[in-house]
Amino acid sequence: MSPPKQPQRLFQLSIKSCLNVINYACYVIEKSCSEGEFDECEKKVYSLKCHLMTVLPCRLFDVLCSERTCCQYRGDPRIQLHVLTHPNMTVFRKCDLDNSIPQPFWIETLSKFSRLVVLDLKFICTDEILNVVGLNCLLLEELNIVSKVDIYKSLFNASVLIRNVSDAGLYSIAPLKLLRILAMDPPRNERANRVGRCVSQAGIIMLINELPRLEELRIESCDIGSTLIGTVMEIGPLSLQKVNCHYASADGIRKLINICPCLRELSITHLSEHNKDAILEQISTSELRLNRLNLSFFSYSESMQKLLLFKGCYLTHFSLWEIENSLTLDAILSIGLCCTNLNSLYLMSQSKSLEVPRYFQRPNNIFNNLQHLTIGNDTFSIEQILTFFLNCTSNLQTLVLKYQTKVNIDNTLSSLLRKGCFKNIDNLWLDCTLEVSKNVVKDIIQSCDKLQMLTVDLNEDTSDFHRYISDNNLDLKLGSY
Template sequence: MSPHKQPSSLLKLCVKSSLNLINECCYMIEKKCPEIECMDCEGQVKILKGYLISLLPARLFDVLCLERGCCQYRGDPRVQLNVLLHPKMSVFHKCDIDISIPQNFWVRIIPWSSCLVVLDLKLICTDDILIAIGTQCAQLEELNIVSKVDICRSSVNASILVRNVSDFGLECLTDLKNLRILSMDPPRNERANRVGGCVTQTGIIKLIRELPRLEELRIESCDIGSMLIGSILPINPLSLRKINCHFVSADGIRRLGKICPQLRELTITHLSAHNKDQLLDELALGDLKLHRLDMSFFSYSNAMHKLMKIKGSYITQFSLWEIDHSLNLEAVINLGVSCPNLTSLCIITQSKYLSVPKFFERPTNIFRNLHKLTLGNENFSLGEILMFFLQCTQKLQKLTLKYQTKISIDSALIQMLQKGYIKNIINLWLDCTLVVSKDVVKQIIDGCEHLQLLTVDLTEDMSDILSYIADNNLDLKLGGY
């Protein structure tokens, strides 16, 4: 049976109780004062803040700010924040209600937060705020500056998005030498409906050249690898460890290896039919030692097999969206033998040659460390191939199954339960094309003692299942489509 819900920890209860009391005090102050920026209001906020600072350790203010969402505040969030922001706090994540706060508030309070290590101002940031961050928050290691978005009317009477972070704002961050993770807007022209003072590829590259410890650059819908490879600006070796790249060539991979010698996670989407084997050869023979490799629109060719044989011992996470019907059981076995340290595997294929022969003897010691498995698409027997993988590992915690045709998998799930193959499963995600009866859903809940998340197409009335979960106090989230 799925695990039971545990009572809240004493810390969580204390945090919630403290937040409720603080919110009530803030709301009383706000009700007594006509303007929150008047001297009287600021004086009362200072008294409350001073009392809390004398009473609570600085680390607890980080927790109180992170948990603000669990106790909704009825008033102006600026009053609450003025009380909770501690000069020695190290982590701050904005809440949804913070988006309405005027820019001048953030510009004024950021100098008070010079000890911050993590700062998330997603959908709040502007150039003026970045000026304050760049001059006052030198210890930052993780920063989210996805900009505030204004919706305006264009001359043709259409709604357009205006970004509030530009290259000027990025220039202000060059002194943040400890920065490891940066989340930001995509460059101009990445999406046609973005106008205004947006960032550019040149501005992004100028910034990351000045950040010696930057390991991860998170930019939505942006081909970061191609941006670096195609740069006309000289780029010294960077510390980036994670890159996504589309339409890259062998020469591009070679240059990327020189720009990012510490690269450990690479995502490649390659729609072109040309130069794929040369690209794979470069990955195999180059200096990069990748831990995670995600490949879309590739075949399991001889070059792919060579890459796995040479570099497979480094790979712990591998994803392949395979084309050309090149994947068969021999290729899967070669993958398992070449990558003994795999903990996560995703295979999406249309191959009609992926099958398990009758009386097949399963090889030993492959996929033994697998924790996460994703199988999907069509033309192969999902239950048959799934059973092959489950017989190889005893450590599976997350299983995701996808399929393009509506099929029933009751018998496969029952077999997995009876043989104990999914006894350690925590997260089971079944595509809406996979038909599962209510009785089997109940058996899964009863038979998987660690299951906490189950996603299945709920075509039948599941009210009795939901009641069963509630009555038995199970820590299980049952989701549908």
């Protein structure tokens, strides 16, 4: 049976209790002062802050401020933040309630945070705020500057989203030489530049070049690799360890490897030329020691085999979306034999050649370390492939089955449950095309001692399952479509 819910730790209860008391005190102060008595209110808030700092360790304020959403404050969030922040904070992450706080508050508050290491300004960030951050928060290692978004309602066109961070803001944070992780807006095209502020590819390249320790740049829906490859500026070598590259070519990948010699995670999709093998050759012959490699729209060719032979020992995650019906059991065996440290495997294929012989004897010491498996296909026997993988590893924790045609898998799941193949599974995700009966779902819940997340498509009423989970105090989330 799924594990029981554990009671909250004493520390968590203490934090929640402390926040409740602080929130109550803030609310009393706020309601005791009229709008015209702002100075008096500020004095009382400051007095409360000083009292708390004499009885609580400074590092606890970081925790209280991070956990403040567990006890929602009913009043002006600025009052609560005044009490829960202090100059020695090392971590500050805004919450959704902070989005309405005006810019002057952030400028005044952040100017005092000289010891911050982590700062999240998602959806409140502006160029003016970044100017303050760049001047005062020189110890930052992780920063989220995804822009505040305003809505401009045009009389002629549909509503337009206006961002508030531009290249000027990026220049402001160039002095933050300790930054390792940066999240920000994607660049906009020239037409979009006419509405509001925006960052450009040139601004992003400038900033990357100014941050010697930057390991990860998080830009939603942005092709970082192509941006780096396409620039005419002299850049590199950079410290970036994680890059996605959509429209790749062999020459582009070679240039990218020279720019980012420290890469540990690489994703390649949407090839710009029909030279997949040449791209794989560039990776094979490089000095890269990748931990994660994601390849979409590739085939399992001799070049792929060579790549895994040379670089597979470093991989802990391998993802392949195969498109030319080239994936066979021999190819999967080769992946397992070459990638001995593989922890996570993602395989998508339309191959009709993926079959496990009836009396197949699997090799020893293959997929021993596999903990996370995602597989999908319209043609292979799900029972054969699942049985193969689950017989290879006893440590599988996450199993995701995707893109199957409509098929009932009751017998397959029941057989695997009887063999104890799911004993360590804590997350099971079954595509909506996979038909599973309520009886088998109940068997899964009762038989999997570590299961905490189950996603399955049940057209029937599931209230009895939720009641069963609640009555037995199970730490299990049951999801559907």
